[in-house]
C-alpha cells in the first residue's frame with residue numbers, strides 16, 4: 001500500500017510576538033521586543049501550506065494554543081478576574097507574562113515525535129508530544145498539543161498517542177526537530193535517527209558549555225521504547241556540542257533527512273563517521289542511501305544559522321522529484337544561493353529549490369522545517385485523519401478569512417497586556433475548533 005509523508009504546519013496564533021525568550025536561539029535574542037505582525041505571520045504560514053497542497057503534497061493544519069495562558073498564571077498565584085490576572089502578571093512579572101503569551105506552538109516540528117506504522121511493533125502510527133522542558137514558555141504546550149493531536153488523529157485502530165515524557169530536564173524532549181527517518185520507501189520499515197544534545201545521567205560525557213542542550217539521550221531512548229522501535233531500526237547520534245554553542249539549538253537547524261537522503265553540515269554530529277556507518281549498516285544496501293554533507297568551507301555554521309539552509313523541507317513531489325523548500329534568506333545569501341544552485345546540478349535526488357517568505361517566523365528562529373510536523377500515512381491512515389484539518393481550497397479561504405477577522409496587523413509588547421487581546425484570542429480559537437472540528441481542546445472551553 002502506498003504511503004505519503006504528510007506535513008502538518010502550525011497555524012500561527014493571534015499573540016505571535018518577539019519576546020527574546022530563547023537563550024541559545026540567536027534570532028530570538030536578536031529580534032527581542034521588536035513589534036510583530038500576527039496576521040502576516042499566519043498568512044505566510046497558510047501560503048506555504050497551500051503551495052505544498054497545490055504541489056500535490058498531503059498537507060494539514062495544526063491549531064494554535066490559547067494565549068495568554070491564564071491558567072498558567074493562576075498556577076503561579078495570580079488571582080482575580082482574567083483581566084486582573086493579566087494586569088498583575090504584566091506589571092509584577094513582565095518576563096513571565098511575556099512567556100505565557102508566546103505563540104511558540106506554531107513550530108510544530110517541536111509538537112511531537114512521530115513514528116510511522118511501518119516502524120512500530122504494533123503497526124500503528126505513534127505520537128509522543130514533546131515536553132519542551134528546557135524553555136518555560138514552550139513547556140506550556142504539551143498537554144494541549146496532545147489533545148489537539150488526538151482530535152486530528154482520533155482513530156485508535158491506526159493511531160497511538162502517548163503522554164509526553166516527565167516534565168524534568170533529565171528527559172528534555174524537543175520532538176521531531178531532533179528526529180529524522182530514513183527509508184527506501186515511506187511505506188517500508190525505515191531507520192529512525194534520534195539526535196540528542198547531552199546525557200542527563202552521566203555528566204562525564206561531552207556537552208555544550210555556553211548554550212543549553214535541550215534534548216537528552218535518555219529522552220530519545222524513552223521515545224523509541226514507547227513507539228515500539230527496535231535496535232535494528234534506530235540510531236542515536238549526539239549533536240556536536242560546538243555547534244550548539246554557536247546557536248544550533250535543534251538538530252533541524254544543521255541537518256535534515258527525507259526518504260533516502262540525509263542532508264547535513266560537516267560539523268553537525270559528534271563521532272560523525274561512526275554514526276554514518278551505523279546508519280548505512282541499518283539502512284542496508286538493497287537501495288541507495290545518499291549522504292549530502294556540506295563542508296564548512298562551502299557554507300559555514302554561522303551562515304547555516306543565519307540562512308537556515310538545513311531548516312529546509314526536503315519533500316518528494318508526486319512525480320518523485322525531490323525538492324528543497326527553503327526560506328528566502330537562502331536566496332538572499334550569495335554563498336548559500338550558489339551552493340543550492342550547484343547542488344541541483346549534481347547527481348543527487350535533489351532536483352529543485354523553491355523559496356518561501358516565512359520572515360515573521362524566521363525572526364524568532366523558526367524556518368520552513370520548524371513550522372511543520374511530518375506524519376507518514378498509508379492510504380487507510382490518511383483516510384482516518386480528521387478531514388477538517390487537511391488543507392483544501394475551501395479550508396485555505398476559510399482560514400484566511402478567519403485570520404482577517406480575528407488577527408491584529410501589529411502587536412507591540414504593551415499590547416500583550418491588553419485584556420481585549422485575550423477576548424480576541426479566545427473568540428478566534430473557539431471559532432477555529434468549529435472550523436477544524438477539534439472539540440473543546442482548550443482549557444477555556446472546558
Ligand SMILES: N=C(N)NCCC[C@H](NC(=O)CCC(=O)O)C(=O)O
Nearest residue numbers: 018019020021022028109177250370
Ligand atoms: N528549530 C525548530 N524546530 N524550532 C524552532 C523553535 C524556535 C523557538 N523560538 C522561540 O520560542 C522564540 C520565542 C520568543 O523569543 O518570542 C524556540 O526557541 O524553541
